[in-house]
Amino acid sequence: MRSWLDYTVEVNVNAVAPATTDGREQAAKAAVVSARDVTRQYGEGETAVQAVRGISLDVKQGELTAIMGPSGSGKSTLMHILAGLDKPTSGEVSIAGSTITALDDNALTKVRRKHIGFIFQFFNLLPMLTAEENIVLPLELAGRKYDRAWVDQVIGKVGLSDRRKHRPSELSGGQQQRVAIARALASRPTIMFADEPTGNLDSKTSAEILDVLRESVEEYGQTTVMVTHDPNAAAIGHRTLFLADGLIVKELHGASAHDLIVAIDEVGSA
Amino acid sequence: MIGVSLKGLAGRKLRALLTALAIILGVAMVSGTYVLTDTIDKAFSQIFQETYANTDAVVNGRGADIEFQGESTATPPIPEEILEQVQSVSSVEAAAGTVFDQRDAKILTKEGKAVNTNGAPSFGFGLDTSEEASRFNPLKLLDGTWADEAGEVVIDSGTADREGYAIGDKVQISTLEPAEEFEIVGLAQYGNTDSLGNATFAAFTISEAQRLLHRDGQLDAVSVAARDGVTPTALVKDLRSELPGDVVNVRTGLEQADEDAESAEFTTFIRYFLLAFAGIALFVGAFVIFNTLSITVAQRTREFATLRTLGASRRQVLGSVILEALVIGLLSAIIGLFAGLGLAIGLNELFKALNLELPSTDTVFATRTIVVSLLIGTVVTVLAGLFPAIRATRVPPIAAVREGAELPKSRLAPLAPYFAIVTIAIAVALLGLAMFKDDLATAPRLLSIAGGVLLLFLGVALISSRVVRPIARVVGWPATQIGGVAGRLAKENSMRNPARTAATAAALMIGVALVTFVGVLANGMKESNRGAIEDQVQADYVVTAQDGFSPFVAGAGDALEEAGVGETVTPVRSELGKIDDEAQYVTGIDPDSIAETYAFEWQDGSNAVLAELGRDGAIVAKGFADDNDLRVGSPLELLAPNGSTALLEVKAVYEPPPFFPLLGAVSVGRELFDSLYERPRNQYVFVNVEGSASAAATKELETAVADFPDAKVQTREGWIKQQDEDFNTFLTMLYVLLALSVIVSLFGMVNTLVLSVFERTRELGMLRAVGMTRRQIRRMVRHESVITALIGTALGLPLGIFLAALVTQALGQFDLRFEVPYSLLVVFAVIAIVVGIVAAIAPARRAARLNVLEALQYE
Ligand SMILES: Nc1ncnc2c1ncn2[C@@H]1O[C@H](COP(=O)(O)OP(=O)(O)OP(=O)(O)O)[C@@H](O)[C@H]1O
Numbered sequence A: 001m002r003s004w005l006d007y008t009v010e011v012n013v014n015a016v017a018p019a020t021t022d023g024r025e026q027a028a029k030a031a032v033v034s035a036r037d038v039t040r041q042y043g044e045g046e047t048a049v050q051a052v053r054g055i056s057l058d059v060k061q062g063e064l065t066a067i068m069g070p071s072g073s074g075k076s077t078l079m080h081i082l083a084g085l086d087k088p089t090s091g092e093v094s095i096a097g098s099t100i101t102a103l104d105d106n107a108l109t110k111v112r113r114k115h116i117g118f119i120f121q122f123f124n125l126l127p128m129l130t131a132e133e134n135i136v137l138p139l140e141l142a143g144r145k146y147d148r149a150w151v152d153q154v155i156g157k158v159g160l161s162d163r164r165k166h167r168p169s170e171l172s173g174g175q176q177q178r179v180a181i182a183r184a185l186a187s188r189p190t191i192m193f194a195d196e197p198t199g200n201l202d203s204k205t206s207a208e209i210l211d212v213l214r215e216s217v218e219e220y221g222q223t224t225v226m227v228t229h230d231p232n233a234a235a236i237g238h239r240t241l242f243l244a245d246g247l248i249v250k251e252l253h254g255a256s257a258h259d260l261i262v263a264i265d266e267v268g269s270a
Numbered sequence B: 001m002i003g004v005s006l007k008g009l010a011g012r013k014l015r016a017l018l019t020a021l022a023i024i025l026g027v028a029m030v031s032g033t034y035v036l037t038d039t040i041d042k043a044f045s046q047i048f049q050e051t052y053a054n055t056d057a058v059v060n061g062r063g064a065d066i067e068f069q070g071e072s073t074a075t076p077p078i079p080e081e082i083l084e085q086v087q088s089v090s091s092v093e094a095a096a097g098t099v100f101d102q103r104d105a106k107i108l109t110k111e112g113k114a115v116n117t118n119g120a121p122s123f124g125f126g127l128d129t130s131e132e133a134s135r136f137n138p139l140k141l142l143d144g145t146w147a148d149e150a151g152e153v154v155i156d157s158g159t160a161d162r163e164g165y166a167i168g169d170k171v172q173i174s175t176l177e178p179a180e181e182f183e184i185v186g187l188a189q190y191g192n193t194d195s196l197g198n199a200t201f202a203a204f205t206i207s208e209a210q211r212l213l214h215r216d217g218q219l220d221a222v223s224v225a226a227r228d229g230v231t232p233t234a235l236v237k238d239l240r241s242e243l244p245g246d247v248v249n250v251r252t253g254l255e256q257a258d259e260d261a262e263s264a265e266f267t268t269f270i271r272y273f274l275l276a277f278a279g280i281a282l283f284v285g286a287f288v289i290f291n292t293l294s295i296t297v298a299q300r301t302r303e304f305a306t307l308r309t310l311g312a313s314r315r316q317v318l319g320s321v322i323l324e325a326l327v328i329g330l331l332s333a334i335i336g337l338f339a340g341l342g343l344a345i346g347l348n349e350l351f352k353a354l355n356l357e358l359p360s361t362d363t364v365f366a367t368r369t370i371v372v373s374l375l376i377g378t379v380v381t382v383l384a385g386l387f388p389a390i391r392a393t394r395v396p397p398i399a400a401v402r403e404g405a406e407l408p409k410s411r412l413a414p415l416a417p418y419f420a421i422v423t424i425a426i427a428v429a430l431l432g433l434a435m436f437k438d439d440l441a442t443a444p445r446l447l448s449i450a451g452g453v454l455l456l457f458l459g460v461a462l463i464s465s466r467v468v469r470p471i472a473r474v475v476g477w478p479a480t481q482i483g484g485v486a487g488r489l490a491k492e493n494s495m496r497n498p499a500r501t502a503a504t505a506a507a508l509m510i511g512v513a514l515v516t517f518v519g520v521l522a523n524g525m526k527e528s529n530r531g532a533i534e535d536q537v538q539a540d541y542v543v544t545a546q547d548g549f550s551p552f553v554a555g556a557g558d559a560l561e562e563a564g565v566g567e568t569v570t571p572v573r574s575e576l577g578k579i580d581d582e583a584q585y586v587t588g589i590d591p592d593s594i595a596e597t598y599a600f601e602w603q604d605g606s607n608a609v610l611a612e613l614g615r616d617g618a619i620v621a622k623g624f625a626d627d628n629d630l631r632v633g634s635p636l637e638l639l640a641p642n643g644s645t646a647l648l649e650v651k652a653v654y655e656p657p658p659f660f661p662l663l664g665a666v667s668v669g670r671e672l673f674d675s676l677y678e679r680p681r682n683q684y685v686f687v688n689v690e691g692s693a694s695a696a697a698t699k700e701l702e703t704a705v706a707d708f709p710d711a712k713v714q715t716r717e718g719w720i721k722q723q724d725e726d727f728n729t730f731l732t733m734l735y736v737l738l739a740l741s742v743i744v745s746l747f748g749m750v751n752t753l754v755l756s757v758f759e760r761t762r763e764l765g766m767l768r769a770v771g772m773t774r775r776q777i778r779r780m781v782r783h784e785s786v787i788t789a790l791i792g793t794a795l796g797l798p799l800g801i802f803l804a805a806l807v808t809q810a811l812g813q814f815d816l817r818f819e820v821p822y823s824l825l826v827v828f829a830v831i832a833i834v835v836g837i838v839a840a841i842a843p844a845r846r847a848a849r850l851n852v853l854e855a856l857q858y859e
């Protein structure tokens, strides 16, 4: 059984739709992830923390959304909720048109296999597997027959063709993050989430990783949500959301790194 | 996913191996037990099959079949004429007679003492070694010739090897006659059986054997071969019709082999005995596996969470951990299976070292051994891994992105104490049921004891994580005093993950509890034994067989009486007899002198009664009298193995100490006894000397029995000590077998420490960075290990004492004493500390070797 979404993704991939920075063009596309009045409270009573206070947003097909904001503003919390890793205290999240907030563990696992890819700040590779084995792991977990050619293409894309048989301990940080990106792309997820993907890398390596991410959006139309503190990273996005104190306080479209630095100051001092 | 778990396992080879060791030992014990007992079994069945291989029928004496507690009486002999009668039967092709005795032909060592067979037979044969009769000969001549005339003998090669005899040597052999010298003309073995264990044999000519074993004009058996075309059954039928049925029994060779093999059932006992220890080792191993997998699962929380974010379902996570357990289990089982072959040799050596040699032949490696070993190793490991596997499934995907994510507590965790209490309650109920319910068959009784003990250990282990902190505070105190800051940290470390420390300590607890149980119970038994002997025996000396318990030739007693060394010499005869159709030990006492050496605790009667025993009086033990409603004046019928009976009257009832009554259920006068049993034997000869026991008196007594090398002269105290020593030998075996489970728990401790060190890499780096020396690091790990071992001991000692108290209570009717051997318990505690120190060696070295910089960067 195929949902309409699989179809769109495939179409997108084959068409290699060029991403544009034009917000109006994006608006025509469907929202693949949407959040309605999401709140998240940690703890009870005195020590309760309102990490997210009521956020609604839509992430559209093929769009790269960056989320910025001061430390503790709720970026990670929001992203975890969008990705179904965490449940909101109130509100609702839907991915590819179906609500995930009430799903049980098994159903959520299926959603993850089909629709979601992750890139972590600390890579989270399995140390005993080679680069290639790490990359195909999600496909094997799903037990699907997979497209070898596509996997090869992805590995080529992230520039790891000559590092397939290496284990994570034999790779640099940047190379490890490339493995993680390839792993996320390999299953052609409906949406890819990245929490500070360059947070653990130097600026040169960060730039390379950002290139890979940008290309995956441009060439494959990979819908992506990325949390970052780095204006250079956010600058590759179509739009940037600014969070402060659990709320979206600002939204920029097609902003440059410079615009973003200015905005950060505003939000930070707000 | 399968690849993930297998590769993960391969990446943690050392840890996997340490985990596997815990189960390898248990499986090796299972496989070793089977290999050993199968080999013994085969040796036995070979003996019996070969004995009757060419024998179609066997004719022997007809007697009363009396069996009691595994002992049975010898079959009576048949007149020599029977052989000619058999040979004249038309369907008989050939027949040969044998003289055969199981216990009286004692080969003497070069020092002049009887070879101690520890209860195994010392066979004496009179064999027809002529050409026609060779087919019936159960022995295989290895070297030399058969005995051809009086004064010649063939002995078994095993004894010759052990005692340094060769062909041409002279050897002393005592029989029912005093020791005589024979020339060894040949060495033989029993069929194809390499070793008969402790048993010995001496084969003479028939007429020589008849003289030595008091079989003048008699044979013990006639072996018969049928003419071609006559079936064994037909032959038996013919023989039965020709021979006097009231004198002889005729069976086919096969029937006779089966009949004989029944007495070899003790290998079954050895098998279950050893398997019980294998079970204990596996149970402890299961704890270790459970604990190790729990720790690794906890340490891999992040890995499982990442897998979950990548789309792994709970089932896949569960499967991956179970698969890991399965692989470890299967590998351990395979290694254990083969290690068992070596262990079988070790067990055999253990028995040998304890002077309990068992017969052997080519090693038997049965399919059953392979199947059971592989299955049990795998199943135990997977079962032990089930709970950690389930916990792994509880890891939420979000743990992949949280710093220091911990394994979520099981939803059942808050219920654990209640669960533990219920388990302990069930355990105690089962134990109580097993021990205090009278009308329970042996099988359910043993099962509920085993189940009860098992549950008790589980229950205590479950609750132990709650008591780890208080116990650690107490047993960790010395560490803080002698170990300085390292000791203080060690104490804190042992308390910071109570569940882990508890599970590690619980594995050791089981071994400590069982060792304590055995030690306390054994101490009580020794005390009871001494009490029972001191209450009964008033003699200065007790003369017994070399092994201390077998009946021995009456001649030794006669010699003592004739020598006139003692003031009083009272032989105590003992044999089996049937009383009112029930097999019992019957004692023959000397009415004139017994009261001077044996103190009767009269219930109804007095020493005066002894004089009235005559030929129809009997003294009965109270327990037997109660069971059979006997009182003074009641009639009794005694049936002897040769079929003769005596009508008796109860003259008195006495109450011997239930733990070790020296006399049988029924005691009769020696005169009557000797008329019922044709070759009466003494169990003891009590001797009182003038004054008290002295070296000179001992010397005189020994000289008096010099011709009876199986007789052993001991003072009463010496006899008690000898029994304690014999018992200690058995205890040593138990301790060695229990040590196996202690070793398994030692592996568990090594495992936990290695994993903890690995987990605390960063912390250790920090400690080194702020100035801790390698020495202090080592000391810290060592103290933590010792504290864990002491926690195990603190739990195990009381548990063992409790179990011993329970069993003592249950054995109340045997008047078993309960005395805690405190010095022994201190020894156990010291051993536990040593175990802790040994377990810490490798992990401590590992921790100390850490590179500070790398450790600090370690993630
Ligand atoms: N598991 C938790 N339990 C309690 N409070 C939490 C938990 N996780 C986050 N918080 C709190 O929620 C708030 C938002 O945290 P969150 O991790 O979303 O911030 P962030 O914007 O990602 O910050 P950073 O840029 O430092 O990663 C913070 O105040 C944090 O302390």
Ligand SMILES: [Mg+2]
Pocket (backbone or CB within 6 Å): A075, A076, A077
């Ligand atoms: Mg964050």
